[in-house]
Amino acid sequence: LIIPIAILAIVSSRQIRKISLRTAGIAVLVFIATLTPAIYQLISSYDIYKEFFSQGTSRVTNVPATYYIDKLAHNAGAAFLVVMSLGIAVALFYRKKEDLLCLLWLGIVFAFFQAQPIKGWNYLLPIIPVATILAARAFVFLISFLKPVLLTQGLFSSSNKKSAIVTNNDSGSIPVKKMVAGILIAWVLIISSFYQVFTSMNIIINERPFAGLREAAFWLVDNAPGKGVMTLSQGSAQYVLSLYGNIDAYPFGSYQLHTILPGGTVIRGPPDPDPLIQNGTVTYFVYYVTPSINDAGDDPIHDPGTPTAKKFVQLIHKYQSSVRHIIYDEYVGLD
Numbered sequence: 001l002i003i004p005i006a007i008l009a010i011v012s013s014r015q016i017r018k019i020s021l022r023t024a025g026i027a028v029l030v031f032i033a034t035l036t037p038a039i040y041q042l043i044s045s046y047d048i049y050k051e052f053f054s055q056g057t058s059r060v061t062n063v064p065a066t067y068y069i070d071k072l073a074h075n076a077g078a079a080f081l082v083v084m085s086l087g088i089a090v091a092l093f094y095r096k097k098e099d100l101l102c103l104l105w106l107g108i109v110f111a112f113f114q115a116q117p118i119k120g121w122n123y124l125l126p127i128i129p130v131a132t133i134l135a136a137r138a139f140v141f142l143i144s145f146l147k148p149v150l151l152t153q154g155l156f157s158s159s160n161k162k163s164a165i166v167t168n169n170d171s172g173s174i175p176v177k178k179m180v181a182g183i184l185i186a187w188v189l190i191i192s193s194f195y196q197v198f199t200s201m202n203i204i205i206n207e208r209p210f211a212g213l214r215e216a217a218f219w220l221v222d223n224a225p226g227k228g229v230m231t232l233s234q235g236s237a238q239y240v241l242s243l244y245g246n247i248d249a250y251p252f253g254s255y256q257l258h259t260i261l262p263g264g265t266v267i268r269g270p271p272d273p274d275p276l277i278q279n280g281t282v283t284y285f286v287y288y289v290t291p292s293i294n295d296a297g298d299d300p301i302h303d304p305g306t307p308t309a310k311k312f313v314q315l316i317h318k319y320q321s322s323v324r325h326i327i328y329d330e331y332v333g334l335d
Contacts, residue, residue, distance in 0.1 A: 001126070005108050009101045048258075048266070055256050061119040068114065071121045072131075077195060080135060087134030090141045099137070105130045212327040213237065216286045217245030219325050224284060228262075230273060231286035232312055235259065241286065250282055252312050277319055284324070285316050 010016050032039070042049055064070070073081045088106070091099035106127055113123045213231065217240065220229060231238050233251030241249035248262040251270045258266050276282040289309065 001109055001112060005104050008104050013097055013100055056118055060117040063119050067119050068124055083135045083138045084131045087138035090137055102130050102133055212288050213240040214244045215327045217241045217247060220247055221245040227283040228281045229284045229286055230282045250276055253308055273315060285321060
């Protein structure tokens with residue numbers, strides 16, 4: 001998406017005639033050098049990339065059309081959404097040449113992911129930088145608009161190119177209105193920063209309370225070194241065990257994603273558990289549950305009521321496994 005955004009920005013701003021062949025050549029070389037790892041992966045694994053893209057475009061996420069707006073409001077806060085919208089309006093009606101790139105960036109990326117049938121909260125990440133810039137654009141506009149009201153009359157006097165600050169040397173005191181404006185701005189920044197941090201931590205702690213995979217990894221390292229493990233997964237949860245315990249971990253679930261097995265072998269979807277268990281590759285199961293997950297649209301397989309969780313329990317019973325260790329979390333309880 002970077003390429004069409006850049007081309008449209010250059011053409012729309014009528015700057016294409018000012019770009020020399022030397023400048024264009026340097027830009028292309030820098031672009032290629034920066035993206036060399038991605039370009040290499042694309043060329044060396046083109047078939048896998050094509051299959052990934054085909055599977056991604058064929059999957060449909062059953063969410064409302066306002067999914068991305070809802071996610072942005074929920075994770076960044078309603079205040080950020082309002083300020084960003086104001087910034088977009090300012091960029092549209094009081095447009096400067098720098099605003100064109102921001103508007104094209106936001107519009108093309110958002111439209112692309114909105115048109116895709118598969119949705120994901122992480123797809124919002126490419127628009128966060130430009131959303132932040134547009135939010136700042138709104139603040140700059142508001143400050144410029146309110147400056148004559150908030151500051152003492154005659155404090156700023158304009159010339160053709162510069163603004164001069166006129167101070168009263170007799171009293172040596174800061175004008176009351178200027179002090180009030182400074183306190184209000186500082187207060188808004190403190191409150192908004194606290195709100196953002198609190199919201200983020202609240203989501204991490206309270207709305208994603210399933211814990212224990214990291215602790216399970218530590219226990220397995222101490223009590224069952226070198227043993228293979230299988231856990232409930234939507235395609236990536238097993239890597240937590242590998243990360244914290246360097247454990248050979250395998251997923252149990254139902255999904256279309258590819259799985260990278262220990263050793264680097266890539267297979268489509270989850271592996272068949274029975275051969276892994278029967279040949280001794282998998283010795284331990286890690287089953288984790290959470291009774292309260294708000295994001296039901298993402299199929300929380302760690303909810304004990306889902307079909308995947310029930311099948312995992314049936315597998316545990318099939319091989320007559322016994323409980324070796326339990327980790328309780330304060331949000332789960334002792335039941």
